[in-house]
Amino acid sequence: MQQGSGTTKFVRADGPDKVTGSGRYAADMVLPGMLFAAFRYAEVSHARIVELDVEAARSMPGVLAVLTDDDVPDVRYGAGVADRTLFARGVVRFEGEVVAAVAATTPEAARSAADAIVFEYEELPAIVDVEQAIEPVSPLVHAGWEDYEASTERGHNVASYSSITLGDTDTALAAAHTVVTSRYVADASHAVPIEPRAVLAQWEGDKVTIWSSTQVPFDAQAGVCETLEMPANRVRVVVPHLGGGFGGKCGFHFEAHVAALARAARRPVKLVFTRREEFTAPDRRREGMVIELTSGLDADGRIVARTGEVLIDCGAYIADGAFFPQVASMHIAGPYSIPNVSIEASLVYTNHQPSGSVRAPTAPQGCWAVESHTDELAETVGLDPVEFRRLNAVREGATGPSGQVYGPIGLLDCIDAAVASASYGTDLAADEAVGVAVGWWPTFAVPSGAYVKINGDGSGQIITGAQECGTGSVMTLCQLAAEEVGLNPEDFQLVYQDTAAGPWDMGATGSQTLVNNGRAVVAASQQIADALKKLAADQLEASPDDIELLEGQARVVGTPAASIAIGELAAIAAGGELLLGHGSGPPPVAPEISATCVGDQGMAAWVAPQFSCHAIRVKVDRDTGVVRVLSVAAAHDSGTIINPMGAQGQVHGGVLMGIGQALSEGTVYDDRGNQMNPGLLEYKLQTIADAPPISIDFVGVAAPDGGPRGSKGIAEAPNVATAAAIANGIAKVVGARLTQLPMKPERVWEASSGAAEAGGR
Amino acid sequence: MQFVIAETLEHALELMASGSRPIAGGTDLVVGARQGKEPLPDALVAIDRLGVLASIDGGTGEDGEIVIGACVSHATIAGHGDIIDLVPGLADGSSLVGSPATRHVGTIGGNIMNASPAMDTGAPLLAAGAAVEVASTRGSRLLAVADLWLGPGQTSVDSDELCVAVHIPRPGPRTSSAYVRLEYRRTMEIAVVGAGAQVSLSDDGSVASASVALTAVAPVIIAVQGLSEVVGLQPGEAARTVARLASEQSRPISDLRASDRYRRHTVGVMASRAVLAACRRAAGEEIAVPVNRSEGIGAGYPGDAVANTTADGVEL
Numbered sequence A: 001m002q003q004g005s006g007t008t009k010f011v012r013a014d015g016p017d018k019v020t021g022s023g024r025y026a027a028d029m030v031l032p033g034m035l036f037a038a039f040r041y042a043e044v045s046h047a048r049i050v051e052l053d054v055e056a057a058r059s060m061p062g063v064l065a066v067l068t069d070d071d072v073p074d075v076r077y078g079a080g081v082a083d084r085t086l087f088a089r090g091v092v093r094f095e096g097e098v099v100a101a102v103a104a105t106t107p108e109a110a111r112s113a114a115d116a117i118v119f120e121y122e123e124l125p126a127i128v129d130v131e132q133a134i135e136p137v138s139p140l141v142h143a144g145w146e147d148y149e150a151s152t153e154r155g156h157n158v159a160s161y162s163s164i165t166l167g168d169t170d171t172a173l174a175a176a177h178t179v180v181t182s183r184y185v186a187d188a189s190h191a192v193p194i195e196p197r198a199v200l201a202q203w204e205g206d207k208v209t210i211w212s213s214t215q216v217p218f219d220a221q222a223g224v225c226e227t228l229e230m231p232a233n234r235v236r237v238v239v240p241h242l243g244g245g246f247g248g249k250c251g252f253h254f255e256a257h258v259a260a261l262a263r264a265a266r267r268p269v270k271l272v273f274t275r276r277e278e279f280t281a282p283d284r285r286r287e288g289m290v291i292e293l294t295s296g297l298d299a300d301g302r303i304v305a306r307t308g309e310v311l312i313d314c315g316a317y318i319a320d321g322a323f324f325p326q327v328a329s330m331h332i333a334g335p336y337s338i339p340n341v342s343i344e345a346s347l348v349y350t351n352h353q354p355s356g357s358v359r360a361p362t363a364p365q366g367c368w369a370v371e372s373h374t375d376e377l378a379e380t381v382g383l384d385p386v387e388f389r390r391l392n393a394v395r396e397g398a399t400g401p402s403g404q405v406y407g408p409i410g411l412l413d414c415i416d417a418a419v420a421s422a423s424y425g426t427d428l429a430a431d432e433a434v435g436v437a438v439g440w441w442p443t444f445a446v447p448s449g450a451y452v453k454i455n456g457d458g459s460g461q462i463i464t465g466a467q468e469c470g471t472g473s474v475m476t477l478c479q480l481a482a483e484e485v486g487l488n489p490e491d492f493q494l495v496y497q498d499t500a501a502g503p504w505d506m507g508a509t510g511s512q513t514l515v516n517n518g519r520a521v522v523a524a525s526q527q528i529a530d531a532l533k534k535l536a537a538d539q540l541e542a543s544p545d546d547i548e549l550l551e552g553q554a555r556v557v558g559t560p561a562a563s564i565a566i567g568e569l570a571a572i573a574a575g576g577e578l579l580l581g582h583g584s585g586p587p588p589v590a591p592e593i594s595a596t597c598v599g600d601q602g603m604a605a606w607v608a609p610q611f612s613c614h615a616i617r618v619k620v621d622r623d624t625g626v627v628r629v630l631s632v633a634a635a636h637d638s639g640t641i642i643n644p645m646g647a648q649g650q651v652h653g654g655v656l657m658g659i660g661q662a663l664s665e666g667t668v669y670d671d672r673g674n675q676m677n678p679g680l681l682e683y684k685l686q687t688i689a690d691a692p693p694i695s696i697d698f699v700g701v702a703a704p705d706g707g708p709r710g711s712k713g714i715a716e717a718p719n720v721a722t723a724a725a726i727a728n729g730i731a732k733v734v735g736a737r738l739t740q741l742p743m744k745p746e747r748v749w750e751a752s753s754g755a756a757e758a759g760g761r
Numbered sequence B: 001m002q003f004v005i006a007e008t009l010e011h012a013l014e015l016m017a018s019g020s021r022p023i024a025g026g027t028d029l030v031v032g033a034r035q036g037k038e039p040l041p042d043a044l045v046a047i048d049r050l051g052v053l054a055s056i057d058g059g060t061g062e063d064g065e066i067v068i069g070a071c072v073s074h075a076t077i078a079g080h081g082d083i084i085d086l087v088p089g090l091a092d093g094s095s096l097v098g099s100p101a102t103r104h105v106g107t108i109g110g111n112i113m114n115a116s117p118a119m120d121t122g123a124p125l126l127a128a129g130a131a132v133e134v135a136s137t138r139g140s141r142l143l144a145v146a147d148l149w150l151g152p153g154q155t156s157v158d159s160d161e162l163c164v165a166v167h168i169p170r171p172g173p174r175t176s177s178a179y180v181r182l183e184y185r186r187t188m189e190i191a192v193v194g195a196g197a198q199v200s201l202s203d204d205g206s207v208a209s210a211s212v213a214l215t216a217v218a219p220v221i222i223a224v225q226g227l228s229e230v231v232g233l234q235p236g237e238a239a240r241t242v243a244r245l246a247s248e249q250s251r252p253i254s255d256l257r258a259s260d261r262y263r264r265h266t267v268g269v270m271a272s273r274a275v276l277a278a279c280r281r282a283a284g285e286e287i288a289v290p291v292n293r294s295e296g297i298g299a300g301y302p303g304d305a306v307a308n309t310t311a312d313g314v315e316l
């Protein structure tokens, strides 16, 4: 395994706080005079509001504020399509839509007042099936959609459409030696952070401070500014310890509701979600998908053409889903060299809870479909699935399905490493098999910023806008700063998760912290390094160009005896020009592509793409359909690994989340669009007792267009190919394909007994 | 709301006579209230500190009966030598309950009095022919567990009666038991279906007598009828017959966890596996508790016992 540039074993700075219980989460916070918030939800997935009367609730004891759409600025918001208001207006479009909000002196008083709000409605037909929703005869989720401000390509119940076209698929398919068509359906699922969210808001004059369990404080801040019509410098979002997110806490959620309540009540107000609310109210659900794809092969088993159609269940509002169709299309294409590609994808409005970025949105589902299909292709031409992938996978110099030509990438290395670690090809018991799948995921190149200062005593501080959601990535920044200025990572302390302190950052989303904020921290640290070198040069009577900063010392290169402690230089600076650095650095530029993209969201040209191969050994109890994952070999090209321990943690977590998506995690809806399992009893997460041994190989190909030291992202990639590899293992054992995700025991049993009846194994 | 910690058994019975509901571990009562199943009662009497309800007699009495106090925890049962020796099926059941935390506070009395059709000690107790001892200020009585459950959450016991103990007849020679359940994950799970079996073997290794009970396939735990059919059969044949009878006699519902069709099929699979494990134990083979882990039933498989403990050796 390739080790990162980091030499020391890296212990997360927030670990002791979390383990001992001394750490504070948003729900732990208490302010004098604080009130409690409760929401009144639609609890019906599609209805016209007939009456909304809050007078009785307002006059209940202990109630200090009750708000509805009438009480907040008239603002429609939404990224890509402005389809949303803070409170329901005229129509409710999913069961968790907020109709009204209450602030009262106790949680119980708030709850009873919310229940006492008179909310009468006329039910409308629930639109719950994406295939029916796009038919012109289907009723609309948003009757007035054509009047919404939008920057996406839209249509009938389609919030965002996108296509990727390369070459000529008609001709290529007509000439193909073999053509295979498959259809796959993925159920929706959830992020399920262990901490249900909490938001606390307090006003001082015309400024508001909001403590929120968000992964994206600047996004939350922007949402508050937009909906409450405030300037950014009056809205401060602070994030205490975050109890996980997995994408579920990305986006702007309830910060404005709570801030508006606190302003109306003239008291601090706190909102704490129950588990049920965490399942039903946020616009962050992993989208259900219907995927149809067709591939043509030549006589040697090369993929010559692929067409695909993807329908993605958007739910009631677009949230951050505008780019989903394009990223889903890339996954249906897969990391293969295919000269003729035509894939269309639509994000389809329904009366389900809105979908939003959950750890690699659309990718595990798309990868599961395409990699199941890939095994079908291999079988058709009589090739071993691994050989088939080696033949078709993208590699350095090759052209990918959007026409991007790749620089140094390690997909083939990933395949080699994973199949070797999994002892692929050795004999196994009849109820066991190793399934293999490859996956990919972009690195997001976005702006970011950081300040670095060295105090008079030689200790350092990084003030960053980056957010921590449990990945440890922000803490890795200390390592980068330390390497630049010649100190130890422990010499640095972080100030972060506070929009009033740090410069803008996209947040704990898109696996982007190390790549983008790392770049900013390196840039800021380089300013300090330059200043230190100048100071040292003065002291040591040398040229700044000849000074190196190492192990706490500034030294003249080649003359180790001529040195001065960086602490001493810091003391000198403290009496003169202070050691301050600020950095952002230009984000890498998106590569050229040759495909035609309608509804382009910038997701077909991938900076520093990440690749992976998972080889997973499964065992299937054919009599019950229960699948157990016995071991996982995960190989990843995430560029240079800066912090091996942190990167491994991401793979462990991503794989386990992927196993859940594969086998047990699926949201079940009734035919009126209501969730039937919004709780941890019936929504089955994997537990630590289910965790298999996971071996990890980082193939470590430095990315020329990546982040510091040639790094890429890592946090989302590990659950991309997990469900896919498990599916291929199951199919080998039972002799049939599972065409719906999750591959629950009953579905495996049905497929297995169907195969047995059909004369299979 | 009134919450009283009972000082003596009599104290608890008096409070129950005046309308208090007992609370032992609270893992059903409190969690159920939180989930909106039923609000917490107005008056509760906590019985978890009553030492008289917390002991196990592993058959020292003259009839050799095993007597388990109502407040004995699942963790205690799962690790108790006499129970593992004599009624391992019950230990199998208790060791599957929830998580370590649930097993430490959850009690056998709470489990059976909660009367869930998915309870994990019900089938092993029914297969073992157990009886429940209940007491009130009016006196005490013994009733067969077969007569205890009326429906989900309903028992034939009066509201002022406290379960004080469970009595299990001492199994004869070459007799043993096992309980297995279908589970989708290895901890924090609830039985999709389950089966408990108690089997006595003849000297030739054939089945001399068998009783089998089923979990989560009817409104209550049910006993499989017609098991005289398996007397004289070798274990494999007996297990196949029991599987057929179990599937035929089950009356499962369809819900989020499984369809009725799938439950009907898998309860047969579980019943067959329970019978086979009970036969092997009766023949003297040691199969560690719970069978689900040591034999790979449900989500567990032989050979991956490592995964039953964390890297630091903490049992899961």
Ligand SMILES: Cc1cc2nc3c(=O)[nH]c(=O)nc-3n(C[C@H](O)[C@H](O)[C@H](O)COP(=O)(O)OP(=O)(O)OC[C@H]3O[C@@H](n4cnc5c(N)ncnc54)[C@H](O)[C@@H]3O)c2cc1C
Residues within 6 Å of the ligand: B021, B022, B023, B024, B025, B026, B027, B028, B029, B030, B031, B047, B070, B071, B096, B097, B098, B099, B102, B105, B106, B107, B108, B109, B110, B111, B112, B113, B114, B118, B119, B120, B121, B161, B162, B163, B164, B188, B189, B190, B191
């Ligand atoms: C996370 C979790 C996982 C679980 N997993 C399982 C599982 O795998 N299998 C399973 O079977 N159960 C499971 N349970 C349910 C529960 O833990 C068990 O049923 C447990 O045995 C209940 O015991 P208790 O002492 O907590 O009961 P309590 O909640 O205290 O009481 C339950 C009911 O019985 C009554 N009661 C209690 N003691 C007596 C008595 N001595 N006499 C008369 N009435 C009494 C109470 O009034 C109440 O109605 C789980 C629960 C949780 C929270």
